[in-house]
Amino acid sequence: MQERSKGETVALVAAARAGDENAQRRLIHAYQERIATFVYTLIGSTADIDDVTQQVLLRMLGSLPQLRDDTRFEAWLFRLTRNACISHLRRARWRRFFSPLEENHTETVAAPPDYDPTLADALRHALQQLSETDRAILALAADGRSHAEMQQSLGKSLAAIKVMLHRARERLKNHYHSLDHD
Amino acid sequence: MIEPDPWPHFRRRAAAHLRGDLADRVVRRHRLVRVSSREAWRCLGLAALTAAACALVVVAVGERLVTAENARNFAAWIDVASQTNLVARLP
Numbered sequence: 001m002q003e004r005s006k007g008e009t010v011a012l013v014a015a016a017r018a019g020d021e022n023a024q025r026r027l028i029h030a031y032q033e034r035i036a037t038f039v040y041t042l043i044g045s046t047a048d049i050d051d052v053t054q055q056v057l058l059r060m061l062g063s064l065p066q067l068r069d070d071t072r073f074e075a076w077l078f079r080l081t082r083n084a085c086i087s088h089l090r091r092a093r094w095r096r097f098f099s100p101l102e103e104n105h106t107e108t109v110a111a112p113p114d115y116d117p118t119l120a121d122a123l124r125h126a127l128q129q130l131s132e133t134d135r136a137i138l139a140l141a142a143d144g145r146s147h148a149e150m151q152q153s154l155g156k157s158l159a160a161i162k163v164m165l166h167r168a169r170e171r172l173k174n175h176y177h178s179l180d181h182d
Numbered sequence: 183m184i185e186p187d188p189w190p191h192f193r194r195r196a197a198a199h200l201r202g203d204l205a206d207r208v209v210r211r212h213r214l215v216r217v218s219s220r221e222a223w224r225c226l227g228l229a230a231l232t233a234a235a236c237a238l239v240v241v242a243v244g245e246r247l248v249t250a251e252n253a254r255n256f257a258a259w260i261d262v263a264s265q266t267n268l269v270a271r272l273p
Contacts, residue, residue: 021209021213024208024209024212025205025206025209028204028205028208028209029205032200032204032205033193033196033197033200036196036197036199036200037192037193037196037197038253039196039197040192040196041192046195046196046199047201049196049200049241050199050200050201050204053200053204054204054207057204057208058208058211058212058215061208061209061216062212062215107198110198110200111198112194112195112197112223114190114194115191115194115195116188116191116200117191117195119186119188119191119192120188120191120192120194121186122188123188123189123191123192124192126230142189142193154190171183173184176184176188177184181219
């Protein structure tokens, strides 16, 4: 994960907003993997990761002029991502309703190094048992976001965030460990 | 915490599904969207100007037609008046 200081991020956001394509590319490179993980956590399908991430990043560049406080860029970006994922899931539900026999194409990609597919699969299955809000809060926690940032991204009170995170972790742990016994 | 931590593996899987040219694709599409929205505004402006010009022409032609109709009516009235000696009887 590429870590940047807040000052660097703010400068990069300002340059990207001003139309500097090089800054836009750097901003995308800095966030694409974190956005992809967040997207995968919420939608649970590898087939749409690239598409949804592309939509989110495109919307990010288009909406940058509306971002009022550049220091809140990350919370704003994750809120944008969550909204895009919710729209995607809603569209997918309608698509399945009208064409239930449509095949779900999954791309096969080369396995990355130091990667255990069993662990990734177990986590994906456990996440799929949770609500969309639980998945979002767990994805933010796994990304290392603070409670305050989660509050900005999810629009809940700090106390609610703490309770929700605790419960989501418990539920995830239960579902994850129940897979071992199945 | 879940041990061993599955998140790094999950993260690697998600990242592996991104195509390498993502940043270029997004920047290119953003540029296209910006250009086409600018073009759309320009087209809208041009359409508004054309509509305004058409409205002006319609108003001007209408005015001319009304004036011509009035003149024709006046001439007909003069004609009828002279035949019926109406003008002479005017106060």
